[in-house]
Amino acid sequence: MESELPAEMPILVEDVMQLLCSISEERKMKAAFKHSGRGALVTGAVAFVGGLVGGPPGLAVGGAVGGLLGAWMTSGQFRPIPQIIMELPPAEQQKLFNEAAAVVRHLEWTDAVQLTALVLGSEALQERLLAVLVNYVTKELRAEVRYDD
Known part of the structure; x- marks a missing residue:
């Protein structure tokens, strides 16, 4: 019986996502999303309501309050x-996987x-994986x- 060379093992998306989670957890990496569109919408809405309720002075007060509220909303909350990674839709996980797989493709596991x-x-x-x-x-x-140290 001849021994065959092992077929190239398919790289699984789940394995690579788990790997990226482990590395980013080890480095205590977090990310915050800037919601600038939502902040601008809130700023405009509060200024508009202020203008309706208080005329020109209400518009000024509404703009100031809306601006502060909008800035607070866009500051972003840092999440691990x-x-x-685990909440990414499958298409986005595939995109990230394609980039990371190039780094680990030569490994056997x-x-x-x-x-x-x-x-x-x-x-x-x-x-290399952190850069990806x-x-x-x-x-x-x-x-x-x-990075939280």
Whole structure:
């Protein structure tokens, strides 16, 4: 009986998402989304209501209050990146997977645990995957990344 070369194992999206979650959790990465559109809408709505209720002075007060409220809303709440990754729709996970898979494609593993152990053992691989993740979060999701130490 001849021994066959193992077929190239398919890289699973779930494994790579789990890996990215582990790395970002290890580095305590968080991201905040800027809701500038929502903030502008609130600012305009409060200014409009102020103008209806109080005329020109009400418009000024409404604009000031609306501006403060809008600025507060757009400041963004930081959420853990692992949570954000797991909440991504499948199409977005696939996009992130495509970028990350290029980094780990040459590795051999059987499950997410083994893949994570391999990557955590290599500072160079971690840095490459973190660069992919930060690039994705800032460019595709338009969020700000922060590391909590």
